[in-house]
Amino acid sequence: MSLNPRTSVRRYLAVLVTAFAALFGLSVAPAQAYYDSNSVYQIRPAHAQGMCLEVADWRKDNGAPVRQWPCTGKPNQQWRYVYDTNRSDVYWLKNVWSDKCLEIADWRTDNGAPARQWDCHYGANQTWVANAGSPRLIHPEWSYAANKCLEIADWRTDNGAPARLWDCYYNPNQNWYFDTVG
Numbered sequence: 001m002s003l004n005p006r007t008s009v010r011r012y013l014a015v016l017v018t019a020f021a022a023l024f025g026l027s028v029a030p031a032q033a034y035y036d037s038n039s040v041y042q043i044r045p046a047h048a049q050g051m052c053l054e055v056a057d058w059r060k061d062n063g064a065p066v067r068q069w070p071c072t073g074k075p076n077q078q079w080r081y082v083y084d085t086n087r088s089d090v091y092w093l094k095n096v097w098s099d100k101c102l103e104i105a106d107w108r109t110d111n112g113a114p115a116r117q118w119d120c121h122y123g124a125n126q127t128w129v130a131n132a133g134s135p136r137l138i139h140p141e142w143s144y145a146a147n148k149c150l151e152i153a154d155w156r157t158d159n160g161a162p163a164r165l166w167d168c169y170y171n172p173n174q175n176w177y178f179d180t181v182g
Contacts, residue, residue, distance in 0.1 A: 034122065037081045040096060040181040042071060046135040047172035048157040052077045055117050056160070060098040063105075066115040066163045068152050078181055082120070090127050090141060094120060101126045104165050109145040112153075115163035135175035139168060149174040 043053040045068055052071040055064050071077060075097035082092040082101070093102040101120040104113050108125075120126065124144035131137055138150040149168040152161050156173075168174065 034092075035083045035085050036094065037083060040078045040080050041178045042073065042077055042181055043079055043093075043138075044071065044177040044179060045152045045173060046175035046177060047155060048152065048161075051152075051157070053079070053163060053176070055095050055098055055100075058097065059117075060100070062100065062116075062118045064098070064100075064117050066102060066117060068156075068161045068163065069159055073181065082122075084122075089130050091130055092120060092122060092126050093128065093138075102128075104140065104145070108165070109148065111148075111164075111166050113165040115150060115165070135172075135177050137168065137170070137174060138176055140165070150176075 045051055045053070048068060050070055051068040053066060054069045054077040056067050056069075057064070058076050069077070076095065078096035079093045079102070080096055082094050084090050094100065095102070095117055098117055099120075100117040101122075102115060103118045103123075103126040105116050105125075106113075107123075118126070124141055127141045127144065128150075129139055129141055131139075139145075140148055145165060147168050148165050149170075150163055151166045151171075151174040153164050154161075155171075166174070
């Protein structure tokens with residue numbers, strides 16, 4: 001994989017700032033007001049009936065993969081919206097079971113970059129753009145990964161198929177239903 005020099009510099013600076021902040025006990029969260037909503041959703045891929053987006057194997061650790069699995073209604077398949085009160089066009093998805101955010105691994109922007117959960121830091125790799133309609137796309141903020149969408153890999157319909165980042169083609173494996181739980 002070849003990296004864009006600008007992306008490499010951003011990653012380096014993000015690591016440097018985070019290390020500096022940790023050394024001096026400072027917070028690196030952006031100066032924004034976050035609202036963790038009480039609305040809980042199951043997120044279903046449009047192409048695979050009866051499947052839901054979940055954190056694999058009831059894991060609570062950073063880096064646990066996010067995948068599709070038959071819908072059970074259990075907390076590892078439940079997602080809560082976190083809103084930025086200063087911007088109505090972005091949100092974060094926090095898993096109810098683990099209390100961690102859906103993100104793209106290692107700040108990657110290439111096709112195939114895996115989705116996983118991580119402590120919520122509200123960085124660009126955890127920031128999703130809101131769009132109306134049903135089903136809807138889940139795509140990162142354009143400044144981070146332009147024209148990329150969350151999808152289930154290779155149109156798979158089997159248990160455990162991974163969620164990943166890919167160019168937006170607006171196909172059913174990149175469209176998602178948000179069903180209110182409870």
